[in-house]
Amino acid sequence: MLTKTDFIQYLSCPKSLWLKQRKPEVYPEGEFSEYAKKLAAEGYLVENYVRQLVQGWPDAEACSFQDVFETGEGLHARADMLRANEDGTVDIFEIKSSTSVKDSNPHNQLKDAAFQTIVAVKTGRKVRNIFIVHLNKDYVRNGEIDPAGLLTFADETTRVKGLLAETEQQITDALALLNEAAIDESSCRCLTLSRSHHCDSFGYFNPGIPKYSIYSLPRLSGRKLENFVSEGRFGLDQIELNEVTRLQRPIIQAHNVKNPFVDVADIENFISVLEYPLYFLDYETYASAIPIVDGTGPQEQLPFQFSLHVLHEHGGIDHFEYLADQPESPRQLVETLQGAIGATGSVVTWNKAFENTRNKEMANAFPNQRDFLLGLVDRTVDLMDVFKTGYVDIRFNGSTSIKKVLPVVVPDLSYEGMEIADGTAAMDGWNKMINEEDSEKRAQLRTALLAYCELDTLAMVRIFQFAQTLVRDR
Template identity: 45%
Template sequence: MQKLLREGYEVERYVKQFFDSAGDRNVSFQAEFRTDDGLYARVDALESMGNGATALYEIKSSTSVKTDAKHNHIKDACFQKICAERAGQHIDRVFLVHLNGDYVRNGAIEPGAMLVFADITEAVEEVVPSTSKEIDAALAFLASEQNMSGCSCVEKTRANHCDAFAIFNPEVPTPSIYSLPRLRANKIDDLRSMNVLGLDDVPDDFPLSENQRIVVDSFQEGEPKVSVQPIRQFLSELIFPLYFFDYETFSSAVPLLDRTSPHKHFPVQYSLHILDADGLLHHKEYLEREARLPDRLLDRMKEDIGPEGSLVSWHASFEKTQSRQMAALFPDEADFLNDLNDRMVDLEDLFKTAYVDARFDGSTSIKKVLQVVCPHLDYSDLDVQDGASAMESWKRMLDAAPEEVDGIAQSLLRYCERDTFAMVEIYHFLMELIS
């Protein structure tokens, strides 16, 4: 969340640069509007145009106008228009300013090329009636004796829950029906109508998919549901040495480097645990300490990864995407990178269907799986504990005082190393399982 806020302000600075370079445009920033009944809006930018009309600009750090249930930019801008107009300021045009995802930095940032000014006036006008009703309902609720037990998120799928879901819905257990994979809202509605929230109360005859039912069975039987044969086959097809591999990447709304684009990741670090057929384990790693493209990182990878052996990753689609994008940046290295992708397998896949445990709480992230199958190992002792924090720490390292750089670097190295060592431990767990 802090990263999103910081990048939003950074995009706003370039919007200001764009308007400043236009010369005679009358634009103000952060204008505030309040109403007596409790509405408040702070508008990113407001322009008094030559014809007496007023334009409102909502600035986003995304690369498109989003209209999904979780991020509806049209409704965001509509709220601001309604608030401004109820406070006495008529709004004639509404624009959503976002980033051009195809923009490639080449030297100094060009605001006119990086920014897109999307006219969303008509789209906003279409939702004014419904948004006004929602605003009035919210104001009425705030003015009443409020019952704060529960929120409408209980009607939605887990991906659409608000950040305060656990606070407003303490009666929902963990795991719950929301932990079931790909459970649609209509099924949630059916279960709630039966007063079913916990997995222990899901009826045997309730229609669920095979993947959903196996999670319920795991919870009700108090043990994981294991299919040994696909696990044995997956492990038997691995080729030694095994390279347990993980990238850490950096991305930013405003491109940091030449040849990069808004929100496009590029690797800045990797960890590699190498397991030989005789059981010998050794570790290699690389961290880029300068703001530069991953050319030196690639050189080190070619030294550390031999021509034979399986690359074992977790959520391999991410690693493969990074390798493909690096191949586009460095065509001379495409053969090496494509070969890595061809040799890569995804350890996470086994925990989607072959080893299912309700204690994963609907997730197969490495941290969720690790705490169940290898509880002796976790991330609690690390300064950096997730990918977003790693990204922020790497940027902070670039700007840090010399005496602080090594400390930040070591925190990053330990975090990435923990990811690949976690894969090694999970691999050993699976090998014992099938022995």
């Protein structure tokens, strides 16, 4: 059987799909699967509002949901919505939780619709029009959700039909591959893709790739990656420093000398511009296809929590925190933060683009706090930058995520064993907390959320203090 989800996976990595179907016992379920589950769950939420809207259409009785098409050759498709036309044709509606039509891998919605169309035609349907139903990025909730304002019906008939011949050939190729009892399992085509685009089964098909490899180099250009692969150069010891960028060189140097790359002057430059007290700030946010708070839109990041550690010049530390107990605009969060942050002192974050974007969004939403929030933007520095060029350990494996840096430089502090241990889990945990009726379970989730966010900013304090020791002990 070849489903739409299978087909999209085939387009990303054919061998990965073959392994999933032919050798499920060794197939490693991973990020691809989890992301697909998230998209499916959000899609059903959006579909509920499509159903509400369609009930008011004059031809509502001609519309049906979740129609299944199956062919003798093993194709299986489930149309989100189908409309029967008076001339005997049907219109296909693909319902998505995105705020625009996605037309590139790994989540090509036009290919989704092309697959659906081909399977429908093979079962005897005549398809007239094809729509991608997605969320209106300009919609802002004000009271009850307005389905007509929330949804956009994009007529993609021309673009999808232009893909049918290509898609049909790809379907034929996919079925042929799945019918193969054995394939070359020595590699997969993800070799020429960056690490973030590797299939779940990359390690299975490419077991000879070193733990620290060319895929550890951030922002490696596609052409350069293809050249290294074609030459069989995967190990970092096979790459010359003059072949990579300034940001990539420290990773190779740290690997080759088997010691961290340290540029004390670079670290000192970062520290020298800081003004005490230092405010280590982290937000947790919730993004949903259907906005849950007035004044927000689809997939908009809603800050619901912050943790703030304040490091004074002579070493004293204070901690402040906020966690919303119900869906609400972040006005109270901002007011609480404003009461904790003084008029002077640097704001330290990890990946400042995220916090600063939230600050700018909240400045637009709350004019009375605009000066304060934009002032935070001006005062914010990014501690992550130190670990791009100032201190690079090969054990980071080319990442500057705090989850990679912390266990290396502050091994006594860890996220391991925490009930909530990453941002995605925090988003899910808050959603469960605000909907939980059992007071004991609700309190448990609240404690877990507070502990996680507090560790994020404490981790920044400890990492910063580690950086200070490098300057002091040089």
